[in-house]
Amino acid sequence: MPRDDVRASAAAEHASQQQVYSRNLSEERQNIIRENDRLRHRVSTRRSLASYNRLAFQYDPTANYSDDENLDIGRMTTICRYCNALKFKRETAGLCCASGKVKLDPLLTPPQPLKTLFDGSDPDSSHFLQHILEYNNCFRMTSFGANIIREAASCRLAR
Structure with missing residues (x-):
């Protein structure tokens, strides 16, 4: 039998053995193998560390960055x-x-009317909790002593 035929026959036999072996593995083990293969693929296609330098300045909105283990x-x-x-x-x-x-000392109970807005006993509580980030953003500049008052539409929340 020629050498190429022997190799082809051996490869076919090996593939057949692999199929039988795979069928006999538990589903959990197969999941582990799939995950390892996925990680191996991810590592092989990973960016070099040098390419992360100043990456934020070359942001590509079409790229799926959540797949990159170094960024997640x-x-x-x-x-x-x-x-x-x-x-x-x-x-x-x-x-x-x-x-x-x-x-750190435990947080103090917030003063009224904040306490009632947080605990849900105020009629405006649900509105306040839904928009709490917007309210916080309206006052974020006050924490470092800004003295310019500029009213913006984003700080006027409609009910």
Whole structure:
């Protein structure tokens, strides 16, 4: 039998064995294998680290950045063992509270009428909670001592 025929026959037999092997694997194991293949592909197509330099200045709105592992920091699922703060998975340990060295006093109860707006007992509470970010943005400049008052349409919320 010629060498090429032997190779083709061996390759066909190997493929057949792979199919039988794959059928016998549990679904969970197959999912793990698929995930590893996906990660392997992601790593092979990953940008070089140098290409991340100043990437924000070349933003492409059509690109799917969520597929890039280096840009996706994930959800806040880790809890600090000292202060119970929510942290990102790869966030440095102790960053939030210096490993228990910084302790903050509990938040005080907000003054009236804020308390009733937050707890839902005020008739305007639902409107306030729906637009809380807009209200916060109206006052964000006051925290560093700005003294220019400029009324903008975004700070006038209609009910």
